[in-house]
Amino acid sequence: MLLTALTVLLTLLYPLAIWLGHGRVEPRWLALLLLLAAASRLPALKLSSAARWSVAGALVLVGCAVWSNLLLPLKLYPVLVNAAFLAAFGYSLTTPVSMVERLARLREPDLPPEGVRYTRRVTQVWCAFFVFNGSVALATALWAPEAVWTLYNGVISYILMGVLFAGELLARRRFRRLHDA
Template sequence: MSRIGAAIFVVLSVAYPLVVYWAMGRFEPRWLAVLLLVLALLRAVATRQAVWLVAAAGATLLALLATVSNEALPLKLYPALVNAVMLAVFATSLAFPPSAVERIARMTEPDLPPAGVVYTRRVTQVWCVFFVFNGALAVATALWTSDRVWALYNGLIAYVLIGTLFSVEWLVRRRVRARHSHG
């Protein structure tokens, strides 16, 4: 995928809940399913990894369900699908090391020390818990709250939580590194 295609995918993915919320009163859900189908196709083109192809297939299924039923619920379940896929990626990496966070860490620090491997495994576990929590809230907001609450949670609050987790992990990592470099 080109850089432009990748940028379009990221922008559409991040803005998805807000775009769907804005468009819900203006367009029928079957027409909004086009956005989800575009995301699925961009994901399929961008990857050769099985998990992301499954994610693209899941998004396509949600888009088809929204098209056939002309209901918004399948469109609102996309954030839950994303969390389920991320959970699968991170949890699978715990069963079949290296962990997802270790792989990311080795991009900048190829000679990760044993303590770093243990730390990255723990961080991967934390992200797994986060994806369960965030995915459950994505499902709950899709099923049992208003469209406004769904969009607020999935289009803003979830991103604030992700940013908070990244920030807290960065602060913890600095302390762990300082402790290991002095000890």
């Protein structure tokens, strides 16, 4: 539980820390933040191949930042996170049980067929979101000033995620009302 809280905190504060450290701390030292974020995900490695790939990618970014002493590899971490989520959610669409269905079955084990179709559609929507969000994260990493990168990856992307989550929650309630009647 404490490790999960640390992982969430590191992920949320990472863009701000990179922005505040830029110009004050060499990127190779800022890479320690990403190394810490990757280390906090180590317990999840035995649970998910997406977690293994995500940690491996983070370690590659750390190595690139240490070797080159450039900020760009550190700014690519949000791209990696979106790619990992896209891979996990997208892969689940090739299996009988989508990612959102798996999550829904934690609360409702006997999901009706229309609920299965709904959760598959929601998984597709999240995949589209990860493509969009990862693309914007990549564009801000490559071409935007650090302040814009930080604003998007540390604030706007979380707001967009929250709006999508809240919108899906409202749509789910409406869906249940229509199908439970």
